[in-house]
Amino acid sequence: MLEFEGQVVIVTGSGSPKGIGRTIAATFAGQGATVVIADINEAGIQDTVDYITSIGGKAFGIPVNITEKASVDNMVSAIMDKYGRIDVLINNAGVSQKVTVEDMTLEDIKRIFNVNMFGLFLCTQAVLEPMKKAGYGRIVSLSSVSGKRGGGIFGGAHYSASKAAVLGFSKNLAREISPYGITTNCVCPGLINTEIWKSLPKEDADKVIDGIPMGRPGETQEVANAIVFLASREASYITGEEIDINGGSHMD
Ligand code: NAD
Numbered sequence: 629m630l631e632f633e634g635q636v637v638i639v640t641g642s643g644s645p646k647g648i649g650r651t652i653a654a655t656f657a658g659q660g661a662t663v664v665i666a667d668i669n670e671a672g673i674q675d676t677v678d679y680i681t682s683i684g685g686k687a688f689g690i691p692v693n694i695t696e697k698a699s700v701d702n703m704v705s706a707i708m709d710k711y712g713r714i715d716v717l718i719n720n721a722g723v724s725q726k727v728t729v730e731d732m733t734l735e736d737i738k739r740i741f742n743v744n745m746f747g748l749f750l751c752t753q754a755v756l757e758p759m760k761k762a763g764y765g766r767i768v769s770l771s772s773v774s775g776k777r778g779g780g781i782f783g784g785a786h787y788s789a790s791k792a793a794v795l796g797f798s799k800n801l802a803r804e805i806s807p808y809g810i811t812t813n814c815v816c817p818g819l820i821n822t823e824i825w826k827s828l829p830k831e832d833a834d835k836v837i838d839g840i841p842m843g844r845p846g847e848t849q850e851v852a853n854a855i856v857f858l859a860s861r862e863a864s865y866i867t868g869e870e871i872d873i874n875g876g877s878h879m880d
Pocket of ligand 1: 824
């Protein structure tokens with residue numbers, strides 16, 4: 629069992645009841661961490677906090693819009709005032725949209741990049757100071773198989789581009805922050821059993837499953853398990869890495 633007792637872990641986008649973020653938060657809580665449930669959806673935050681409390685975990689909910697610097701800075705200040713530390717940041721909040729490049733507008737691209745890349749940048753930048761002062765930190769960002777092989781499941785070229793940008797950002801950041809005891813890594817999930825999967829028409833779902841050697845979508849717990857490892861003290865010599873979690877649907 630990986631040990632997170634006494635650590636404070638932020639999980640952005642963890643207010644989605646059926647989403648990956650909630651499972652990530654619950655998994656950290658199960659390992660002893662205090663988890664910060666950071667989301668734009670206030671009702672969702674309360675729901676996740678109640679769930680984690682009901683399983684005996686420690687959770688603190690904070691509404692945040694990761695696309696706004698002031699909102700992100702407020703979140704970090706509130707956490708530092710309350711706990712005095714931020715050990716782990718999980719950049720999980722993300723948005724998608726199914727649209728062709730022909731039909732895409734500039735506003736569509738901006739909206740997707742605003743959350744998936746620029747919001748991720750704001751959250752990452754905001755935790756660097758406390759992590760550098762502590763000489764310790766772990767950052768794990770949700771990219772996607774879409775960022776590596778160019779979609780094919782859900783979402784458009786703007787989503788793939790934003791998730792590819794996350795990979796480059798994380799690797800460059802790894803070079804900057806390695807001297808301070810901070811690591812930064814990505815995970816690239818394939819199709820995961822969330823609302824997106826449930827929303828696919830059967831014909832499309834069957835086609836996707838045909839391309840997965842394991843013959844099934846992944847579970848949110850399977851994504852959380854890899855993330856918790858990358859965020860642990862034990863993963864001390866891994867940085868700038870990306871882990872595929874896709875049942876074999878894409879390998880490189
Ligand atoms: P989800 O839609 O269930 O949850 C995303 C959460 O992000 C929501 O709670 C939403 O309120 C929050 N959010 C959106 N904009 C925000 C903002 N501006 N500020 C704060 N919070 C905001 O998503 P999910 O399916 O659980 O995916 C989680 C992450 O994993 C995303 O980054 C997604 O791109 C990535 N991913 C998902 C899959 C999949 O199959 N579900 C596959 C690969 C990668």
